[in-house]
Amino acid sequence: MSRRASRNLAAVVLAAGDGTRMLSRIPKVIHALYGKPLIHHVLDAIRKAGVQQIVVVVGYRSDLVRKQLSAGVQTVVQKQLKGTAHAVMQAMPRLKNFQGDIIVLYGDTPLLTAQTVQGLIQTHRRQKAVCTLLTAQLKDPAGYGRIVRDQTGRIVRIVEDADASQAEKTIEEINVGAYCFNAKALRRTLKQVKPAPNGEYYLTDTVSHLVKSGAELASASTRSVGEFMGINTRADLARVQTIMRSRILEKFMLRGVTIVDPYTTYIDGSATIGQDTVVYPHTVIEKGVRIGRGCHLGPFCRVGSNSTLADGVFVGNFVELSNCAVGRNSKIFQHSFISNTSIGRDVQIGAGTVTVSPNGMWEGLRNRRRIRIGDRAHIQGGSLFLGPAFIKPGEVVKAGSAVRSGS
Ligand code: UD1
Ligand code: CA
Secondary structure (H helix, E strand, O other): OHHHHHHHHHHEEOOOOHHHOOOOOOHHHHHOOOOOHHHHHHHHHHHHOOOEEEEEEEOOOOHHHHHHOOOOOOOEEEOOOOOOOHHHHHHHHOOOOOOOOEEEOOOOOOOOOOHHHHHHHHHHHHHHOOOOEEEHHHHHHHOOEEEEEOOOOOOOEEEHHHHHOHHHHHOOOEEEEEEEHHHHHHHHHHHHHHHHHHOOOOHHHHHHHHHHHHOOOEEOOOOOOOOOOOOOHHHHHHHHHHHHHHHHHHHHHHHEEEEOOOHHEEEEEOOEOOOOOOOOOOOOOOOOOOOOOOEEEOOOOEEEEOEEEEOOEEEEOOEEEOEEEEOOOOOOOOOOOOEEEEOOOOOHHHHHOOOEEOOOOHHHHHHHEEEEOOOOOEOOOOEEEEEEEEOOOOEEEOOOOOOOOOO
């Protein structure tokens, strides 16, 4: 999206709800999903779509939610949780003189992609609509607001699941909860929303008011699997996590990584993995890990955050690596736990080796306190390293050795 186009865009993200159905003391939008708070997935999609001005509406335990937000977003507090339209109203003073289009998203729909948000904006602009809705067709639409259309296919209103008649409940087109509004029209129509039978001001009610005023509405549809899913319960959270994982693993596979069993493999989306690396079942690869080409990992291994593995590294079964750098073609055999260690090239680490060194708070200390193992060294099985140590290139450490700091 061009700079000019993105300058005329702002986003409001609703995150004030208490997430009643989660049965939790923690606000729903900061529950962890695939390594980060739920709401971060939504914010990332918005930013990637080219929207820079973002207002997040917080409410329930707002201090906790705020702590998880970066400096780049503005927040407003919705003091009483009086519904989604009421939440958007709280954000409007922050967008007082804003003239362009406002995207409204809910903080609990983390599978929404940047491409879909962009598609929503493009449809909105191409059709010169005042409001464009994102919709999806579901065989089981229960729980979602339904899109009611007239015989000619024009949108008439959205009816919430709880308020829908038997006939309306059979409608399979649902409201995903992503909207693009013309700012002026949104300001005007928010004032017309009346409380629903449960006392809440529904954002979805803006639709019928806009239709009555003769405004042009449009709709766009979701593009990828499960994208419509809103998280209301912990069961939803697990379902979304499964979809997100398969989406991320697919990205790695399409880049030339073999994943033997996607059902038991967890790889953080920020990791990088080279071609022809094979990941065996029950492997966990965390945030920021960098792995080269032609490596072997697992089964049952964990590569902790920010570790780096060069090309051709072998990590055997039940190996755990934490804060490690491993050089080319080195091999770490089964049941080893290797932490805070830098390993050179062509090193062999025998089964059941343990390296532990205190992890400093800052980089300098961290490097000084690392265990360093030179190129071609051979650590025979069952060795134990305690505290910082340096093993010279080519050195052989006998099976079952205990190496303490200073040696
Ligand atoms: C909402 C939509 C529904 C849609 C569904 C998609 C309304 C009235 N209904 O229903 O049409 O199909 O999402 O997932 O909008 N929030 C606030 N303040 C409030 C109430 C809610 O900020 O006063 C926030 C929540 O934190 C949440 C989001 O708005 O992130 C949506 O609220 P939620 O209660 O989950 O709405 P749904 O019942 O799922
Ligand atoms: Ca929801």
